[in-house]
Amino acid sequence: MPKDGGIGASTKRREDVRFLTGTGRYTDDINLPGQAYVHFVRSDVAHGRIRSIDPSTAEGMPGVLKVFTSKDFEAAGGIPCGWQITSRDGSVMQEPKHPILAEGVVRHVGDPIAAIVAKSREQARDAAEALEIDIEELPAVMNMREALKDGAPQVHDSLDSNLCFDWGFVEENREAVDTAIREAAHVTTLELVNNRLIANPMEPRVAIGAYDMAADSHTLYTTSQNPHVIRLLMGAFVLNIPEHKLRVVAPDVGGGFGSKIYHYAEEAFCTYAAKVLRRPVKWTSSRSEAFMSDAHGRDHVTKIELALDADHNFTALRTETHANMGAYLSTFAPAVPTWLHGTLMAGNYRTPLVYVNVKAVFTNTVPVDAYRGAGRPEATFQLERVVDKAARELGIDPVELRRKNFITEFPYATPVAVEYDTGDYHATLDKVLEISDWAGFDARLEKSRARGKLRGIGLAHYIEACGIAPSNLVGQLGARAGLFESATVRVNATGGITVMTGSHSHGQGHATTFAQVVADMIGIDASQVEISHGDTANTPMGMGTYGSRSIAVGGSAMVKATEKIIAKARKIAAHMLEASADDIELKDGAFTVAGTDKSLNWGDVTLAAYVPHNYPLDEIEPGLEETAFYDPANFTFPSGAYVCEVEVDPETGKVEVQGFAAADDFGNVINPMIVEGQVQGGLAQGIGQALLEACAYDDDGQLLSASYMDYAMPRAYDFPMFKVDSSCRTPCTHNPLGVKGCGEAGAIGSPPAVVNAVIDALHRAGHEIPHIDMPMTPNRVWSAIHGGAGPDKDGETMEERSVGA
Amino acid sequence: MTKVTMNVNGRSRSGEVEGRTLLVQFLRETLSMTGTHVGCDTSQCGACVVHVDGQAVKSCTMLALEADGAEVTTIEGMTNADGSLGVIQQAFQDYHGLQCGFCTPGMVMSAKALLAENPKPSEEEIREYLEGNICRCTGYHNIVKAIMAASGQQVEPVAAE
Numbered sequence: 029m030p031k032d033g034g035i036g037a038s039t040k041r042r043e044d045v046r047f048l049t050g051t052g053r054y055t056d057d058i059n060l061p062g063q064a065y066v067h068f069v070r071s072d073v074a075h076g077r078i079r080s081i082d083p084s085t086a087e088g089m090p091g092v093l094k095v096f097t098s099k100d101f102e103a104a105g106g107i108p109c110g111w112q113i114t115s116r117d118g119s120v121m122q123e124p125k126h127p128i129l130a131e132g133v134v135r136h137v138g139d140p141i142a143a144i145v146a147k148s149r150e151q152a153r154d155a156a157e158a159l160e161i162d163i164e165e166l167p168a169v170m171n172m173r174e175a176l177k178d179g180a181p182q183v184h185d186s187l188d189s190n191l192c193f194d195w196g197f198v199e200e201n202r203e204a205v206d207t208a209i210r211e212a213a214h215v216t217t218l219e220l221v222n223n224r225l226i227a228n229p230m231e232p233r234v235a236i237g238a239y240d241m242a243a244d245s246h247t248l249y250t251t252s253q254n255p256h257v258i259r260l261l262m263g264a265f266v267l268n269i270p271e272h273k274l275r276v277v278a279p280d281v282g283g284g285f286g287s288k289i290y291h292y293a294e295e296a297f298c299t300y301a302a303k304v305l306r307r308p309v310k311w312t313s314s315r316s317e318a319f320m321s322d323a324h325g326r327d328h329v330t331k332i333e334l335a336l337d338a339d340h341n342f343t344a345l346r347t348e349t350h351a352n353m354g355a356y357l358s359t360f361a362p363a364v365p366t367w368l369h370g371t372l373m374a375g376n377y378r379t380p381l382v383y384v385n386v387k388a389v390f391t392n393t394v395p396v397d398a399y400r401g402a403g404r405p406e407a408t409f410q411l412e413r414v415v416d417k418a419a420r421e422l423g424i425d426p427v428e429l430r431r432k433n434f435i436t437e438f439p440y441a442t443p444v445a446v447e448y449d450t451g452d453y454h455a456t457l458d459k460v461l462e463i464s465d466w467a468g469f470d471a472r473l474e475k476s477r478a479r480g481k482l483r484g485i486g487l488a489h490y491i492e493a494c495g496i497a498p499s500n501l502v503g504q505l506g507a508r509a510g511l512f513e514s515a516t517v518r519v520n521a522t523g524g525i526t527v528m529t530g531s532h533s534h535g536q537g538h539a540t541t542f543a544q545v546v547a548d549m550i551g552i553d554a555s556q557v558e559i560s561h562g563d564t565a566n567t568p569m570g571m572g573t574y575g576s577r578s579i580a581v582g583g584s585a586m587v588k589a590t591e592k593i594i595a596k597a598r599k600i601a602a603h604m605l606e607a608s609a610d611d612i613e614l615k616d617g618a619f620t621v622a623g624t625d626k627s628l629n630w631g632d633v634t635l636a637a638y639v640p641h642n643y644p645l646d647e648i649e650p651g652l653e654e655t656a657f658y659d660p661a662n663f664t665f666p667s668g669a670y671v672c673e674v675e676v677d678p679e680t681g682k683v684e685v686q687g688f689a690a691a692d693d694f695g696n697v698i699n700p701m702i703v704e705g706q707v708q709g710g711l712a713q714g715i716g717q718a719l720l721e722a723c724a725y726d727d728d729g730q731l732l733s734a735s736y737m738d739y740a741m742p743r744a745y746d747f748p749m750f751k752v753d754s755s756c757r758t759p760c761t762h763n764p765l766g767v768k769g770c771g772e773a774g775a776i777g778s779p780p781a782v783v784n785a786v787i788d789a790l791h792r793a794g795h796e797i798p799h800i801d802m803p804m805t806p807n808r809v810w811s812a813i814h815g816g817a818g819p820d821k822d823g824e825t826m827e828e829r830s831v832g833a
Numbered sequence: 834m835t836k837v838t839m840n841v842n843g844r845s846r847s848g849e850v851e852g853r854t855l856l857v858q859f860l861r862e863t864l865s866m867t868g869t870h871v872g873c874d875t876s877q878c879g880a881c882v883v884h885v886d887g888q889a890v891k892s893c894t895m896l897a898l899e900a901d902g903a904e905v906t907t908i909e910g911m912t913n914a915d916g917s918l919g920v921i922q923q924a925f926q927d928y929h930g931l932q933c934g935f936c937t938p939g940m941v942m943s944a945k946a947l948l949a950e951n952p953k954p955s956e957e958e959i960r961e962y963l964e965g966n967i968c969r970c971t972g973y974h975n976i977v978k979a980i981m982a983a984s985g986q987q988v989e990p991v992a993a994e
């Protein structure tokens with residue numbers, strides 16, 4: 029039984045009180061004295077040459093302070109990319125400049141051309157209408173295969189082609205994989221699209237730049253998942269501001285899902301303009317603007333081949349993907365289809381030979397970067413789809429085919445360069461079959477049939493690499509940053525504790541879970557521990573929150589710092605109790621000399637640290653504050669098994685999710701309530717991808733899904749109650765908490781489970797459909813059943829314009 | 834500029850607005866009551882829901898002028914008189930019905946309107962009613978549970994430990 033408020037307890041979230049009473053502090057809630065407002069004038073064409081910009085009318089409009097264009101940023105750098113990929117031929121990726129404001133050419137709808145700063149938001153917007161911009165529209169390229177053809181419109185004239193890189197992994201395996209596939213008893217092939225998505229955190233992005241003339245220092249308030257990373261990228265690469273002169277604050281952030289990791293032009297703009305204008309400059313994105321300026325996600329087009337021997341053992345896997353980069357390289361974009369994708373292609377299986385080829389392509393679309401799962405959903409989707417298809421082709425049970433090929437011994441070195449430390453795939457499979465009542469499916473099928481509905485059940489497994497780090501490894505893989513985390517634990521004189529962490533919460537509940545860990549380690553009440561994050565001025569260096577890394581990396585840093593605190597406090601206690609430090613035990617917040625009743629409270633010792641009257645001053649310094657940096661030895665490898673059950677209406681093609689069960693192995697769990705909430709949210713995003721969501725462009729590069737009228741955000745009625753279980757636990761062996769991370773799992777494992785279920789439903793009704801691309805809209809499903817274009821022709825046109833396809 | 838006066842959470846509040854000023858802008862910018870959020874510009878997300886004369890309203894679709902003289906209730910007015918969480922708010926915390934908190938004010942205000950109309954809604958009725966409230970974090974699972982619980986119905990407890 030976990031201690032109340034300690035590790036393992038479903039402690040209620042303390043941050044909820046402010047969110048529930050309207051007293052949260054999100055970036056847009058901040059208003060600085062004298063602040064001005066910026067409105068970005070964005071391109072409405074996908075590709076064009078800017079012939080001229082005439083700001084004179086706009087500049088004369090009421091309240092306008094200045095109209096900025098690229099000329100104002102001649103001294104600034106471009107928005108940097110944080111990861112460099114090397115192509116198969118040894119050349120480094122092509123990396124175009126990504127200016128703050130377009131320099132002569134616009135490359136996607138939404139590319140910012142000019143920025144108008146005025147005293148009020150309305151004045152800035154009004155002046156934007158008066159800005160005269162002459163653009164010569166150029167041919168745009170949206171489709172990746174088209175973009176690679178000779179004579180295709182070039183997104184960047186300065187580059188050799190639209191190919192960013194052509195990556196092979198593991199290149200040395202290429203021939204062996206080809207041979208194994210040629211000689212296999214059976215090969216299953218599948219071509220599929222991983223649909224382009226828009227992260228859509230409910231809080232749109234906001235940036236406020238401020239400049240303190242007296243101190244010559246800058247402050248940026250921004251909706252970021254990683255304020256230190258923004259400080260580093262923006263300070264060092266874009267605006268040339270040293271870090272000690274730049275403070276970045278990311279207060280309460282209303283969701284991120286990856287889209288708030290990256291450094292965006294608007295942040296640099298507001299920071300810079302505040303200095304030019306000597307007043308704070310604020311930008312609040314509208315939702316419409318968010319659709320065309322937040323980095324998009326996914327957008328892979330893939331062919332995968334799975335080779336099996338006569339006994340149904342997987343012998344080789346080959347996959348070829350085109351990954352859309354959009355018009356510029358966003359911060360982590362090149363890492364997503366490569367290291368976050370290729371390294372997971374072994375999945376949960378003992379496939380001895382794997383080869384992954386990824387061609388990253390520039391198109392006239394919004395930049396694409398990590399979205400919840402980032403690369404791992406794309407890997408899981410194709411693998412779990414092809415395994416299901418293989419089972420169907422071979423006429424064997426998809427459950428048994430998976431079981432037969434599971435990795436069962438750990439640690440396990442995959443053929444794609446990673447080593448899984450722990451896992452038990454049979455256990456999560458058993459659990460999910462139990463909680464989904466897999467065995468009772470036939471009875472439910474009969475009931476659906478009686479109502480004229482088709483019914484199907486689908487299984488998917490996943491493995492993910494989380495706790496994104498270790499620095500020395502990611503450095504070899506092309507990362508231009510380290511991926512450690514840090515924490516400072518400050519114990520106050522009366523025993524209360526402030527933990528400053530480089531991790532960042534935008535919904536995950538750090539304030540509660542991180543406090544649980546420290547409270548548990550010391551044995552004090554969790555209310556004694558406060559978690560502070562999101563401000564570079566008071567937390568040590570941090571890399572932020574993404575890749576399900578907070579508890580595994582940030583939590584571990586905090587544990588290390590707390591261990592240092594305990595070690596020091598024990599020495600102080602030993603001195604006060606006139607014993608040896610080795611004999612001092614810390615339990616339930618009291619230091620006791622082992623085997624005696626001589627004891628001191630936590631507060632007695634912390635007070636002594638700050639009132640060192642009776643204190644070993646010649647041995648240790650006064651005070652009780654420690655910092656630790658933690659750089660893990662490996663990724664963590666959460667895994668799980670998901671089952672989706674659907675009903676399909678053959679008349680309309682509508683798919684209804686009737687049940688969804690998730691059995692995850694996250695290693696140890698700090699707060700089961702929060703973990704389950706993370707999975708539920710991830711499931712909704714994954715099911716949304718499978719059934720509803722598509723970012724669609726037309727052939728001219730107009731974004732068709734540019735508002736909630738056109739982009740199908742999942743609603744409450746799209747889901748049943750989920751069954752979520754995290755009781756299968758194989759603790760991570762290389763971090764002190766034994767945790768693996770849970771933030772992305774739901775979004776990774778669910779899309780293939782949903783598609784497998786729909787395909788199953790169709791097959792059971794005699795429709796031998798090999799695959800339907802996501803989102804499986806009624807129209808697509810209806811067309812698959814009945815052939816032809818589907819009842820809703822408009823809908824189909826829209827889907828087929830999904831960029832990558 | 835025109836002067837408007839409305840009763841917000843039991844207090845009379847006034848301010849100067851333009852004809853185009855939205856109620857949500859008046860609340861957030863003029864009155865500095867930032868609990869009500871803006872999540873979209875097509876009146877679909879529901880982050881901005883408040884009550885005007887007892888009706889749930891998307892405050893991004895109403896002009897401040899239209900609310901002149903009205904009784905307005907916002908998330909800031911949902912606590913008990915002693916400042917403790919109201920029944921719906923408490924259920925959201927107890928059942929983990931929020932993560933980032935951005936949709937939460939609108940969710941709570943919509944839930945309040947739903948329960949006023951339908952004191953014991955079924956799961957399906959709750960899901961249908963929330964059509965105009967988008968949450969990207971929770972998958973709605975725990976929001977539905979919280980609303981069921983707030984209406985006094987039996988729900989499964991949060992995650993077993």
Ligand code: FES
Pocket residue numbers: 870871872873874875876877878879880881882891892893894
């Ligand atoms: S802000 Fe009002 S509905 Fe989205």
Ligand code: FES
Pocket residue numbers: 230282283535930931932933934935936937967968969970971
């Ligand atoms: S809690 Fe984040 S959008 Fe609902």
